[in-house]
Amino acid sequence: MKTRDKIIHTALELFNECGERNVTTNHIAAHLGISPGNLYYHFRNKEDIIDSIFDQYVNYLADHFQPHSEGDVTLEVMMSYLDSMFETMWRFRFLYYSLPTLLSRDPNLHKKYLKFQEVSAQREVDLLYSLQKNKVVNIPMEDLDELANSIKVVLVSWVSYRTTISKDAKVYKTDIYRGILKSLFMMKPYFTEQALVDYQHMREYYLRLATAETVIPETNS
């Protein structure tokens, strides 16, 4: 891995573990065993690193959430979307948690985020629409945008919400799985009769993951 990529990777790990506001560029450099000067050769400041992580996040979503175009939307296809959603929320959990603060602090990032919202809103609608075409769900056409947006609001807010109701103010993988279950639940009223068995299957699968015993992760602090 190149030094630049190592810095992004380590920063993301530390932000997720310790909270973005508790991590400085010096911490990141020390963790990597490089000099602060070496870090500053690659990034002007912490905002610059966060900006690169945000780009990774945007690319990750673009790669994993393309509407399904070939063949049927099977149970496997739906679960791969939900697994990707879990993976995104877990991998970039500090971003979800700190988003309002980060955007209010950095007008350039905010501009970028607003642009990304336009793309992602359309993608969310397209995803629901591909389920609709495959008779997995039956959503009145005039409600499609609003349902897509409702699910999005819950998913982007989930990490913050779970942190506020968590006794140790941390989120675990089980918390994220609860978010996946929640997004699934919001679609439940729209599932077609023939797809309800798939709904139950997915619900049971993610419920098992959400109620698995929480393993307190080892921290490096």
Next chain:
Amino acid sequence: MKTRDKIIHTALELFNECGERNVTTNHIAAHLGISPGNLYYHFRNKEDIIDSIFDQYVNYLADHFQPHSEGDVTLEVMMSYLDSMFETMWRFRFLYYSLPTLLSRDPNLHKKYLKFQEVSAQREVDLLYSLQKNKVVNIPMEDLDELANSIKVVLVSWVSYRTTISKDAKVYKTDIYRGILKSLFMMKPYFTEQALVDYQHMREYYLRLATAETVIPETNS
């Protein structure tokens, strides 16, 4: 108004207008035309003021969200709940916006918040259940808790969410009305045939309020 109440009132106003992190106890005292010493006679620090605002918030919810016990749940009853929800979100908007930060900063407030969550979760379920008994909605009993929680997640996260997608990073009354519409939309699949006309009426009413021309408020900064 007593000085203590004036301090709480002014702090809430300034936090809402300027953001909690931009307001110090000195700003609050100056705005009231009292000395910092006078303010410190009533409150130890800013956290202490926020704690009192949180108590007001808890009392406000307890006063306005009692499940309806006498007579039918009419359209007027439902709209008075939605109006109260709007009022709560607008009046305490800084609290919604800053909640994760405030709780992570103040363990005592977090403890208080967790206790409050137990009470409020039950109240949300009771509210939905009173709609159910009145045949306004028809929710499978096993889904009642989860629907109540889904709506709650959207409402408590709404101010933060709208701030992230707002060009000037501010929320206006129209944004809050969109949140009311969203909570209404999440109940739509469960409305009974006979109550759907009420749903449409409420939707149109709040949509008018949500799309009213935004008046940029005068600021005192």
